[in-house]
Amino acid sequence: MRNSLLNGAHWNSIEGENIMREIVIEVKDVMKQFPTGAFLHKKIQVLDEITFELEEGENLAIVGPNGSGKTTLLKILATIYLPDKGSVKIYDHDIFKDISKVRDMISFVSPALSFQKKLTLRETLKFFSGIQDSNIEDIYPFLEEIGLDQLMDERLEGFSEGQKAMTRLAIGMLKHPKILLLDEVTATLDVRRKEEVIDYIDKLDAKLDLTLGLIDHDPMVVDRLCHKILLLRRGGTILRFANVSDLFHEIPYRYDVKVYPRKPLKTKVLDSFGFPYEKLGDFVRFFTQSKKEVDEIHDKLFEKLEAEEIIEFSTSGLSLEDMYFFFLAKET
Numbered sequence: 001m002r003n004s005l006l007n008g009a010h011w012n013s014i015e016g017e018n019i020m021r022e023i024v025i026e027v028k029d030v031m032k033q034f035p036t037g038a039f040l041h042k043k044i045q046v047l048d049e050i051t052f053e054l055e056e057g058e059n060l061a062i063v064g065p066n067g068s069g070k071t072t073l074l075k076i077l078a079t080i081y082l083p084d085k086g087s088v089k090i091y092d093h094d095i096f097k098d099i100s101k102v103r104d105m106i107s108f109v110s111p112a113l114s115f116q117k118k119l120t121l122r123e124t125l126k127f128f129s130g131i132q133d134s135n136i137e138d139i140y141p142f143l144e145e146i147g148l149d150q151l152m153d154e155r156l157e158g159f160s161e162g163q164k165a166m167t168r169l170a171i172g173m174l175k176h177p178k179i180l181l182l183d184e185v186t187a188t189l190d191v192r193r194k195e196e197v198i199d200y201i202d203k204l205d206a207k208l209d210l211t212l213g214l215i216d217h218d219p220m221v222v223d224r225l226c227h228k229i230l231l232l233r234r235g236g237t238i239l240r241f242a243n244v245s246d247l248f249h250e251i252p253y254r255y256d257v258k259v260y261p262r263k264p265l266k267t268k269v270l271d272s273f274g275f276p277y278e279k280l281g282d283f284v285r286f287f288t289q290s291k292k293e294v295d296e297i298h299d300k301l302f303e304k305l306e307a308e309e310i311i312e313f314s315t316s317g318l319s320l321e322d323m324y325f326f327f328l329a330k331e332t
């Protein structure tokens with residue numbers, strides 16, 4: 001159960017239903033600029049007119065091209081930066097007025113957190129638990145789950161990038177946050193570790209009723225952990241803010257199939273497959289809804305052509321970049 005931290009908390013009522021949901025994060029018309037130029041005499045606009053709300057139980061994914069302000073937005077939620085305009089409330093606490101209350105509830109896990117190389121993992125965790133007045137024992141289950149417990153007396157200088165990422169996450173957990181903000185934490189993890197970390201975050205979320213705000217490039221991570229998605233344009237404005245499931249449904253395909261033929265395929269042949277496609281230089285890209293349809297294209301292709309006529313046949317699931325460009329193209 002969520003313990004209501006807050007007096008006068010702010011709620012959303014859902015029309016037609018008798019459900020009141022607490023608003024966990026409320027961002028209104030946020031703008032952020034940074035000084036730039038040789039004499040810092042100019043300003044670049046990094047975020048503009050950012051407005052959205054997250055209700056209890058919802059997790060957010062932030063997606064957008066490099067430099068679109070994703071990290072800046074997470075840092076504003078973590079009170080590392082303050083907005084130049086607009087307001088941010090966390091459980092109805094204004095970040096300008098109640099900054100220390102907000103800070104108590106939030107952990108921001110940054111890939112930029114660096115370590116004292118000569119310290120062991122145990123010493124490092126002790127150092128951070130000292131700052132945060134918390135106990136290493138509390139995060140032992142997490143350390144065990146991801147195998148870091150075996151490395152407690154190893155120095156951080158010997159850690160891989162993936163192990164360092166998990167150490168940063170462990171440090172983020174030390175604080176027992178209500179809101180966990182994750183900036184590309186899974187980027188350096190291999191597939192197995194990523195699964196383990198996501199499983200653990202998912203369990204933790206179910207148990208502690210966390211709110212997650214994360215930046216990630218992997219649709220699997222977003223699909224597993226997040227309910228809402230915020231697509232940022234270059235220039236830091238909102239392209240879309242929606243339910244993850246709604247956005248995925250708006251896109252008319254799930255998998256694309258790339259075929260590199262030795263000789264260009266005739267339009268008549270391509271049409272006969274019965275799937276939407278586009279020709280891009282030397283290859284053709286088909287769009288399908290399911291893995292079964294991918295198999296269908298594969299079988300038809302090898303019925304029509306000899307194996308040596310095809311240089312490559314490959315398939316991949318919809319990526320977040322594909323999704324981003326789909327909505328960007330729809331807009332123009």
Ligand SMILES: Nc1ncnc2c1ncn2[C@@H]1O[C@H](COP(=O)(O)OP(=O)(O)OP(=O)(O)O)[C@@H](O)[C@H]1O
Binds near residue numbers: 034035046064067068
């Ligand atoms: N402290 C700062 N001072 C000056 N400019 C900054 C600062 N922090 C970020 N910026 C600028 O703001 C813009 C947005 O940066 P931000 O790191 O938020 O983008 P991002 O979407 O997280 O990008 P990436 O995908 O590369 O991580 C960039 O142009 C960046 O150079």
Ligand SMILES: [Mg+2]
Binds near residue numbers: 070071
């Ligand atoms: Mg970033």
